[in-house]
Amino acid sequence: MRRMGLIALSMLATAAHAAPTLDSLFDETFARYRLPGLAVGVVENGKVVYARTAGETRAGSGEKIDADTLFKIASNSKAMTAATLARLVDAGRLSWTDKVTRHLPTFRMADPWVTREIQLRDLLIHNSGLRAGAGDLMLWPEPNAFTRADVLAGLAYLKPAYSFRSRYDYDNLLYIVAGEVGAAAGGASYEALVRREVFEPLGLARCRVGEFRRDDVGNVAQPHMRKDDRNVVIREDGAVIPEIASAAAGGIRCSLNDMLTWTRAWLDPATSDARSAGASGKPWLSRAQREAVWTAQMPMGLGARQRAWDKAHYSAYGYGWRLSDVDGTQKVSHTGTLAGMYSVLTLLPEKNVGFVVLINGDGGEARTVLNQALVKRYSAPDEGVDIAKLADELARDRGPAAAQKPTEGKREPVRPRDARAWTGVYEDAWFGSVSICPEGRKVIFAAQKSPRLKGAVLRVGERLLVDWDDASVDAEPWLDFTAADEAQPMTLALSHVDPEADFSYDYPDLAFKWVGACKASRRTSR
Template sequence: MYTFARRTFRYLMLTIVAALVSSVVSFPLLAQPSFDTAQLDTFVKEIMDAYDVPGVGLAVVENGEISYVRGYGVRDVTTEAPVTPDTQFAIGSTTKSFTALGMMLLVEEDLVDLDTPVRTYLPEFKLSDPESTRTATVRHLLSHTTGLVRTDASTFDTSVTAADVIEAAATTPLVGKPGEVFVYSNVNTIIAGEIIERITGRSWEDFTRERILEPLGMSTATLSIEELKRQDNVALPHVLDVRNGLQTTDFLISEADAPAGAINASAAEMARYVRFQLGDGAPLVSQASLMEMHKGQVAAPDFSLPGTVAARAQAVAARPEDVPPALVTDAEYGFYWGVERFLGEKLVQHSGNVDGLTANVTLLPESRSGVVVLANAEGANIFIETVRLHVAQLLLGRSSPDVNAILQAQLEVLGQDNASRKADLEAARTYQPERAELVPWAGTYESLADPQPTQVSVVGGRTLMLESGFQAVRFSVELLPLGGDRFIATSQPLTGFVVRFVEGEGGRTIELETLLGAQPLAVRCGTDN
């Protein structure tokens, strides 16, 4: 139960990450890079240091050829074993694009039609609205436009099966009719994976390995944590403990959720995947199918990585005169790919976040180029964003703007830039409050995520204890004071999150500060103690 709660909150609201050290391992190149590799290496190491990332796998494809693959830092802070181009990383939701590709293989074999209702392939499939049940198609699954809201039970409870997920869809709230609204949900991908299994009579894992991974030469990529642990060269997941620094943590195990996030691969192998997606690798599907996957199907302003559209919008609202122009614009969603514009160029990208690991693949299809960034640090979204856009800039032959400076300027308005983050960590380690400073926050609050109330109590006169829950799973979290109404969580499932007690007209609200804005956790009517 504890693990379920910890993973649920980390998965939904990832924010800060783990520490550094860099080493470089050579890799045989198929093409000469057009950029200064020494300068790129220096940049990556500096950004790793700034964002507390222990290890990175990086791959660059230019004009359809692999031009650069490097490992930086360590795959395990306890052993200091170096990351190499062949180090395996869990790539999380980047896996979804493999599931979309698997579906397109079946489309080209006339076994699946994108615009045929899901019920044609899964007769038991139902949504909470009868009309939506009839009209939801495979296309809607692949573009997250079924109308289903996000639920993650299968991600955190290995006893949940795909059949359970399909059954639960019948009672899950809908935010719109199929095709109307983008709402990112693993449920859509689990159902898509079940269609693949139903049509082929094979497991999603076997189908993906034999029809995609092996033809692309991704021979050491794995499809489960059990397989991954049998590998010798593996990046361990890391989280940042507020008091003790970087710590390794457990891998997130996928079961029913596998089509949405189970693949583990190296930077070298993902470079081959990028070449294929650009139309320069093994011809698994037609160019028309690649273009269909990479085409925006629906507006998706909330899908862009934290630090771009969402963070900038809040920053503009707070201090419009201080916020630089947006780096990424025109966010849409294709078939398990995000589609956006950067410096006038179309980017096709997808990230993945699992416990202690973060990944991204970005394609520049108009120039047949791309970049892979893999990190063994939890919630390293801004690090990933900085590196992927910097490399995209190099691939476009542009020397400006300063991507990192712009992201920091946007985040500074929100108090979530690196300087603010590190100041919070230092305050948490050194600040010694008086008990009287903490007493006003103690009390009983109505939880917004759990039927049981949230309790806040003073412990030892120096810290608070937050007892809350999520979807009926209870947990206790220690809060270290940062001064005033701000605290930082030092224990799972919220390690590293800043918690605020906000006074408003409706009473006092407990909020989590994230890159997507304040997330209300609980509220107490009135202001009595």
Template structure:
């Protein structure tokens, strides 16, 4: 864990420097602030064009920072709203936010820079590097060999999805305590739960091992290594991996609950000691520079990362949709890398379009920020005419044309399906059986086994439906029913991006 004193150097020196809230190249600027919309639009409903201010009020999110990139350059970076709903101090492009799991992409970039320098081998057993801690042996997989490539793509097979935020004054666990699941850590010990490389299962625990590897080859700690390898080369002057951001730090977006009220008092923000997984504090300007650097490396316009390594970073590691750090979606001009961040009261988003060099950064300081980010992303996509993320319009089907009874019943995951095809669904929708319900008026619902939540499905075609209430990054979750030549529905497929999960009717 990086010492607090070292971490604060990055933000105190520039915190008082006044910078313009907006830096815009006029020819490339876009107007998106009055184009917010949902992803799925119900049949018969007009596509809304909400304003950012009204949706911030709707979700009770006091502050937002947004940066937009075009052709690898930052064309707009500015703040909206306030850092604190009580003091009403404004957000600007230099305001610090906690970024949650966006931290993992910066950690990955740090690892890749060390790999490019010959200090780390992405395919070497991490136990060869680790000193104070070793991946625990498991009799189920006695020959397990864990690599950084696995950890960065969430295919290592580890537990501990994420970490709880810690309130001001709570004791902070060390890296070793977190790995061992020892107090004051609030999570279990990091251990294998799947065969290494067999499936994607998102793991903050795995990224914590990645952090331990970095710190094993450089004893200065993650923040210092990232400062040398990432923050300083990219002029990210207010960024840092900081376990406990000091209360004296200037220009910080404070945490707000679901009612828009300040929380994590008296300081105003939580602590995030699992640095590599969720400990990054940064701002819109800095994070946009980071996205631009990754795009430039991939497109060959800079040498932040060697182009071959940047290409590997932006290529899925089977059987999931993660590359070496970011998630990946789409093909051709619609190919994007992205990652979200979700702490209790801070939500963040980055994305980069690998063909065009366009990109987006969104930072929020409210408990409902994730829903607001989706609508902001939709607005920017529409205004910039990006070839992806189009609105999904459901259709109206006559009640007597499609008998929902044909679809109702229980469906079980087909065990013969290759994990390479399930991809991300083996992680975010790891459901063995589904119940499809509905009524005689034509309504269709989906319920996962073991869950009390019943999700409505809206028709896109007579046999394909979308689940508007199931949130998935950068796409939608859809269900396609398969009716055979005998007229019977015998199976369904759940679709999410390029991933497919096939279920047989029981």
């Protein structure tokens, strides 16, 4: 009886630390973070063992999210771009070591040596020497009027922050260049190329890239933000969803079903190869190129949380994938982040497991904890890691003051008569022109090619900032003017009010010069 009692206690202890169920992880995440919509799927041993959705495509609409709902997958598009290029390498149309100028003769970086030496592989592994997010204001916030030609031209004016190939720093613009290299070598636009090389052979029937009519496709999730303690739609799609410059870096949309098919294609090559081989009998992607995209190409920093949560020993970037280890097993993963849209795809190849999370709201922390709980469910099931435990750890890491932004003091709109010394039209070599001009009783900052970057100039103490009209543009800039003299016009530099702002608001890369006066206003301003 004593032995039976010990066995019972052991069983209770084991049960107490058992991995939580997939449903419990889903339910707790959805409820805790009050998400507008959530889609989660799991593949084990080549089969979809879990696919569940909740919420609405548009909060309050009654239109339920299902496994065919289209989400923006954001930077998970990068793996699809890399796969497209890998297919062209298999076809002999490209080599990873091709010089970029071989395919794009007019391509230029700020450093002529880098222009000559940069290879296709460099475009994919974040080693350019540019600061994180350099030039991203040509891509986001959407919509804007920047084209891929603008992106390629603008790169010549983005000054490096570090030496070429010396360190990892995340960038998006060079993925757009990679997409254009593929288009040149593949004989089709980037959009047509991805459809031909990825969507069609793998049967990703709902995935979309480029222009499409929203209502013809249907079932499209809209992004949300939290406002007044509720989910509010931001940057809602119009009737026609346009082709965008950022497609190769983060512009693809897919459903949960599509992403699970994509997951199976990587975990179970035989299945994807059988699906796509057709008359040629060739696999969708060769073993050599599968290995290439999952080979560590550029070391990444290993943070304290990654060491603690994953017991990780390394972190690196491959071609469109992040590579690391967790509890002694390989992890291949990537996240996707756009305003009001979050995604993550994680593979544990040695365990033949993969999972997808798609969110159409303010879901940064929800994505982090849910993905980590899913990882630990398979890498260390005896630890019994759940959503509450991970969320509490993140809260402790933030500390008591993290929930509040630093106060900037009293904000007062600048009156036009007090701004005469610095109003006018300013030009930046890659971003183009902005006007800082009177409108009624305010002074308004407005970017010519990025209409969401518009707002009133406010004075805070001795400093000036812009309060953007669009609440979804959540990174305010300080404005710092230098006085003009006979030799030089007035200049303007921007910097982040919140030092933790998303790096895609790359204000430090802007260098404006005054080029002209404001047009005369029809109204008298005081």
